[in-house]
Amino acid sequence: SRDPTSAMLDHIEQDNVRFLRLQFTDLLGMPKNVAIPVEQAEKALTSGIGFDGSSIQGFVRIEESDMVLKPDLSTYSLLPWRSGEYAEARFVCDVYKASGTPFEGDPRYVLRRAMEDAAKDGYVFNTGPELEFFLFRMHEGRPTTQFQDVGGYFDLAPTDLAEDVRREIILALTEMGFEIEASHHEVAESQHEIDFKYSDALHTADNVITFKFAAKTIALMRGLHASFMAKPIYGICGSGMHTNCSLAKNDKNAFYDPDAPRQLSRTCMHFIGGLLRHAKAITRVANPTINSYKRLVPGYEAPCYVSWSAGNRSALVRVPSPRGNSTRVEFRSPDPTCNPYLAFTAMLAAGMEGIREKIEPPAGVDKNIYHMTPAERECAGIETLPGDLYEANRALLADDLICRALGPHVVEALTSVAEAEWEAYRTTVHPWELDRYLATY
Numbered sequence: 164s165r166d167p168t169s170a171m172l173d174h175i176e177q178d179n180v181r182f183l184r185l186q187f188t189d190l191l192g193m194p195k196n197v198a199i200p201v202e203q204a205e206k207a208l209t210s211g212i213g214f215d216g217s218s219i220q221g222f223v224r225i226e227e228s229d230m231v232l233k234p235d236l237s238t239y240s241l242l243p244w245r246s247g248e249y250a251e252a253r254f255v256c257d258v259y260k261a262s263g264t265p266f267e268g269d270p271r272y273v274l275r276r277a278m279e280d281a282a283k284d285g286y287v288f289n290t291g292p293e294l295e296f297f298l299f300r301m302h303e304g305r306p307t308t309q310f311q312d313v314g315g316y317f318d319l320a321p322t323d324l325a326e327d328v329r330r331e332i333i334l335a336l337t338e339m340g341f342e343i344e345a346s347h348h349e350v351a352e353s354q355h356e357i358d359f360k361y362s363d364a365l366h367t368a369d370n371v372i373t374f375k376f377a378a379k380t381i382a383l384m385r386g387l388h389a390s391f392m393a394k395p396i397y398g399i400c401g402s403g404m405h406t407n408c409s410l411a412k413n414d415k416n417a418f419y420d421p422d423a424p425r426q427l428s429r430t431c432m433h434f435i436g437g438l439l440r441h442a443k444a445i446t447r448v449a450n451p452t453i454n455s456y457k458r459l460v461p462g463y464e465a466p467c468y469v470s471w472s473a474g475n476r477s478a479l480v481r482v483p484s485p486r487g488n489s490t491r492v493e494f495r496s497p498d499p500t501c502n503p504y505l506a507f508t509a510m511l512a513a514g515m516e517g518i519r520e521k522i523e524p525p526a527g528v529d530k531n532i533y534h535m536t537p538a539e540r541e542c543a544g545i546e547t548l549p550g551d552l553y554e555a556n557r558a559l560l561a562d563d564l565i566c567r568a569l570g571p572h573v574v575e576a577l578t579s580v581a582e583a584e585w586e587a588y589r590t591t592v593h594p595w596e597l598d599r600y601l602a603t604y
């Protein structure tokens with residue numbers, strides 16, 4: 164039997180790969196990659212490839228910028244849009260410091276550490292995200308907010324460009340090993356959703372990054388822009404990334420208990436209790452842009468209040484009806500601008516605290532919370548999610564557990580990003596202000 168590295172090198176040769184892309188993710192969730200010619204493959208797979216981390220957002224200071232990318236062999240995948248004679252393949256990489264220790268600012272490492280912590284209690288964290296996005300027209304090389312189609316929820320539109328593009332995205336993802344469960348037209352014009360099968364959170368986070376860049380690449384090849392912005396257009400639905408979560412123990416779904424009320428185990432209820440306790444701090448990583456908070460407003464099936472429910476889509480945590488192996492809780496606040504590694508880390512840490520401290524969630528809220536008055540909400544003990552990025556970052560800083568899970572390096576970097584973004588936003592004069600005041604005053 165051959166060692167895994169030699170087997171992989173053979174595989175790369177058989178696939179006629181000319182270039183390898185070594186992929187990793189910065190703290191903002193942006194995919195980065197270094198392309199190397201295949202002649203460097205052996206070096207990359209044995210000792211890793213060095214790069215300068217100082218120019219990567221949220222990475223390191225100049226004086227300690229030497230980083231090494233080490234490919235995770237299990238993530239090898241051909242890029243379907245670069246096939247043929249000069250094929251390209253990619254690896255998702257782990258980031259190491261020159262000293263050989265994992266780099267604390269690598270979001271993949273942060274999630275791996277949280278998963279290892281849960282593994283001490285025998286748990287594997289599984290996540291299944293539902294990514295929504297818009298397909299917009301381009302104009303002179305720049306994205307616009309012009310719709311490509313005018314379909315609505317689950318519409319069977321006459322075959323149009325958007326539908327073709329959605330199908331091509333699905334075909335490419337399938338070639339890359341995704342198991343696509345469903346795709347449909349979403350509520351808004353030009354808005355789509357593609358669901359792929361859940362997996363352990365690390366693998367899923369890799370998939371989210373791959374999904375977004377594959378969708379963008381394929382849309383662009385057809386002259387469209389795939390936008391994962393949370394709320395590109397005022398007055399219509401934004402794009403979410405509902406995250407379905409479950410824990411597995413000994414290959415069984417630990418959230419399922421056929422004898423419990425609602426068939427939800429104590430573990431599941433405590434996980435919900437933890438999610439709700441830390442919901443405000445999680446928001447900082449689940450909703451990381453200024454624009455994210457324009458989606459978290461009443462009336463568009465996006466959550467704004469800290470609550471859970473068995474069916475109600477205005478709640479932050481919903482428990483979808485399937486049971487057995489599909490028993491899961493759906494965390495509805497994340498949007499697709501999030502760094503999935505960091506968002507999953509925060510969710511897992513919160514849920515695990517819930518389990519370890521047996522946190523009972525408050526009573527489920529089965530009425531439409533958007534229709535409750537502030538007094539009714541207060542009476543029911545329903546708190547409000549942070550209203551903007553600044554407030555969310557304050558909530559993160561006030562939450563020891565989530566700060567510990569992310570680690571000081573990440574918290575510091577996230578704080579400086581949030582403060583700079585907020586300051587730029589706060590001091591900018593926006594079109595809304597000119598519309599409102601210019602003629603009047």
Ligand code: ADP
Nearest residue numbers: 289290291358359360361407408409488489491
């Ligand atoms: P919705 O009903 O909210 O629209 P979807 O059907 O669009 O939900 O998506 C459900 C997601 O939940 C899929 O990604 C699916 O793979 C995932 N899922 C199913 N079972 C589990 C589980 N046990 N743990 C985590 N995710 C799961």
Ligand code: MG
Nearest residue numbers: 293356358405
């Ligand atoms: Mg869905």
Ligand code: MG
Nearest residue numbers: 293345358483
């Ligand atoms: Mg569904």
Ligand code: MG
Nearest residue numbers: 293295349356
């Ligand atoms: Mg949806």
Ligand code: MG
Nearest residue numbers: 293405406493
């Ligand atoms: Mg959903």
